[in-house]
Amino acid sequence: MRRRKLPGYLSPAERGWFYVFRFYGLVVLFFLVVPLVVIVPLSFNASPYFTFTRKMLELQPSGYSLSWYKQFFTDPAWTHALKNSFIIAPIATICATVLGTLASLGLTRPHMPYRSAITAVLVLPMIVPLIITATALFFYFSYLHIVDSYLGVVIAHTILGTPFVVITVTATLEGLDPQFYRAALSLGASPSRSFFKVVMPLVLPGIISGALFAFMTSFDEVVIVLFIAGPQQKTLPLQMWTNLRYTIDPTILAVATLILLLAVVLLGGLELFRRRSEKLRGIKV
Amino acid sequence: MCAEVTTSAKGVPAEAGTPGLKASLRRAERRKRRGAFLLTLPLLLFITVMFLIPLCGMIWLSVANTTVPTYMPKTVAALSHWNGKDLPSEDAYAAVAADLGVAFKNHTFGRIAKRLNEEMPGSFGLINKTTFRSARVKEAPASWKAELEKIDGAWGKRPIWTLLKRESSPVTADFYIAAIDMQYSAQGVLERVPSYERIYLPLFWRTGWMSILITVLTLVLGYPLAYWISRLPESKANLMMIAVLLPFWTSLLVRITAWIVLLQSHGVVNSILVGSGAVSDNARPMLMNNAFGTVVVMTQVLLPFMVLPLYSVMKAIPDSYVRAAVSMGAHPWRAFWRVFAPLTLPGVGAGVLLVFILSIGYYITPELVGGQNGQFISNRIAYNVQESLNWGLAAALGTILTVVTMILFVLYGYISGNKKVSIA
Known part of the structure; x- marks a missing residue:
């Protein structure tokens, strides 16, 4: 990699500051990553420890194994939780995305009444602390007798996911030039055809990133599940919580590594969609 | 608009179509408004029914007082005209006996006992004992007063009656009073609870100061980092931002797992410290399960929320501003403080408030790495919901936390201006 040269007019003190900042920045990034x-x-x-063993440090093959991954994919407690997460998160994501996208389409119409008040209400679930949402839903769901049910968990996760969809889709729609839609109409396309053939492809990256946020929220959520789910609805985060709390063993490290991998893949996907969206709109290549 | 229509209709014998046109325009406008509103309606209904109503329900629960009015209706009626000074009259005693008799049959006396015990320790035994013993009385005695006083002397003293009278009201401030570590004395006067029993005020205080500390730490770490990244060429800056966003995107539990691996007593950090000879093997410092653990982990967890608003504000400030100040003779330091720093203030305000708001409501992190002295108010809410089953108190604490968060968020909206609340 080519080193960026500092401009020649800088004084030694300024050069010094540049390096200090770089060092400090790297230390903070180190702390983050x-x-x-x-x-x-x-x-x-x-071995079943959370530290580097001597064998690991000497890079002996016998110090390493895949046993914790095997444990994760064979222990019923973990597989059941994984299955639950992959049932609950997609359903909640679909509900949140459909409801949130419809609402965003309404919110960005020029004729929307009470726009700011309604937006404030719709993003409220993101602002209220999770513990409060969990407490309130627990009381409410006990009253409705839907504690310890898949329905309750899906409803709760849909609530948490919608603000992300509303925010990203609204932002995308606001950045969309209305001329595109009008141009399609003027060229003879029907309103629905113009919407699905012109607007939709342009907004899709926004919808998908909103859906990804909603998915990650559900896939990561533990507080509400802790309050309203029974053993039958145990999700992956809840199983991780139980493991950290009571029976700590390195299986959780294998799970964490896999989730980290998932995050990297999703983050990369999101970045690709962002670039694609920019390219489509001709903002930047 | 309206006046315009009338004049044109009255004054000028305008083309017959004009008022009709206006009306149909208005109709079209209304239709469009309705169309837009209908699109948001499903989500609005969903959020109202499944989020706003539960939230209001929680607030109601924090003031609701249903136990005594529901299960002891006769007592409530009998005490309604008691002056509160002397002992109540015979009919109040008879009412208590009658109510407890019904409660005994319906198996509801336990709820009465539990509720009264929350307010006055010792009431649990008193109610249970009175229920069982009075149920054994076959024929109505001449004086229930004498009978109850024989069962337990407490019925011959005022405190239990004062309590029953206070609990007669369908709305109560008891939970809020308990939430700020106060209580009614035996004489029915408000007082602070003894210092060894004070839990909630110290906990609110700790939640506050630890959140402030975490916010300051994220600012101290995040400001230079955001500044550095914002001055990098775009391609490099994007890479660095991915490094900032990666922890932000990773599951909270994964991050906490990582910190437990690092900080536990036989964890990575302690092993390095011991291995390098900095500390001896049997004097390993406690790095987690205390306030230190909470602060370190939450600082790392919340740091991206500080860096993101700072970075977006700093990126929008052109280099030329500071250069102009320097070219006019300002010392670079002065140029930074007088030109650059003030321009970043909205980002600082937004970041600080965002981190603080998120911090005061955190539950998972303090619960897993906070031990005893690193707990926040949310942990106590969870405890009251799940373990001590004092839902009213949990609701009161929750309402206080919600109100504080809302106030701060309005402030946040004010500082970050008309910009949308952007987390991503």
Whole structure:
């Protein structure tokens, strides 16, 4: 990699500051990222400890194993939780995305009445602390007798996901030039055809990133599940919580590594969609 | 608009179509408004029914007082005209006996006992004992007063009656009073609870100061980082921002797992400290299960929320501003403080409030790495919901936390201006 040269007119003190900032920035990035990286090698630990064993440090093959991954994919407690998460998160994501996208279409219409008040109400679930939402839903669901049910968990996760969809889709729609839609109409396309053939492809990246946010929220959520789910609805985060709380063993490191991988893939996907969206609109290549 | 229509209709013998046109325009406008509203309606209904109503329900629960009015209706009626000074009259005693008799049959006396015990320790035993013993009385005695006083002397003293009278009202401030560590004395006067029993005020205080500390730490770490990234060429800056966003995108439990691996007593950090000889093996410092653990972990967890608004504000400030100040003779330091720093203030305000708001409501992190002295108010809410089953108190604490968060959020909206609340 080519080193960027500092401009020649800088004084030595300014150069010094530049390097100080760089050092400080790197230290802070280190603080942000390294704790996450440490768990990756540890998840291949052959012994049931959370630290690097002597064998691992000497890079002996016998110090490493895949046993914790095997444990994760075979222990019913973990597989059941994984299955639950992959049932609950997609359903909640679909509900949140449909409801949120419809609402955003309404909110960005020029004739929308009480726009700011309604927006404020719709993003409220993101603002209220999770513990409060969990408490309130627990009381309410006990009253409705839907505690310990899949329905309750899906409803709760849909509530948490919608603000993300509303915010990203609204932002995308606001950045959309209405001329495109009008141009399609003027060229003879029907309103619905103009919408699905012109507006939709342009807004899709926004919808997908909103849906990804909603998915991650549901996939990561533990407080509400802790309050309103029964053993039958145990999700992956709840199983991780139980593991951290009571029976801590390195299986959780394997799970954490896999989730980290998922986050990297999703973040990369989101970045690709952002670029595609910019390209489509001709903002930047 | 309306006046215009009338004049044109009255004054000028305008083309017959004009008022009709206006009316149909208005109709079209109304239709469009309705169309837009109908699109938001499904979500609005969903959020109202499944989020706003539960939230209001929680607030109602924090003031609702149903136990005594529901299960002891006769007592409530009998005490309604008691002056509160002397002992109540015979009919109040008879009412208590009658109510407890019904409660015994319906198996509801336990709820009465539990509720009264929350307010006055010892009432649990008193109610249970009175219920069982009075149920054994076959024929109505000449004086229930004498009978109850024989069962337990407490019926011959005022405190239990004062309590029953206070609990007669369908709305109560008891939970809020308990939430700020106060209580009614035996004489029915408000007082602070003894210092060893004070839980909630110290906890609110701790939640506050630890959140402030975490906010300051994220600012101290995040400001230079955001500044550095914002001055990098775009391609590099994007890479750095991905590094900032990665923890933000990773599951909270994964991050906490990572920190437990690092900080536990035989964890990575302690092993390095011991291995390098900095501390001896049997003097490993406690790095988690205390306030230190909470602060360190939450600082890392919340740091992206500080960096993101700072970065977006700083990126919008052109280099030329500071250069102009320097070229006019300002010392670079002065140029930074007088030109650059003030321009970043909206970002600082938004970041600080966002981190603080998120911090005071955190539950998972303090619960897993906070031990005893790193707990927040949310942990106590959870405890009251799940373990002590004092839902009214949990609701009161929750309402206080909600109100504080809302006030701060309005402030946040004010500082970040008309910009949309952007987390991403």
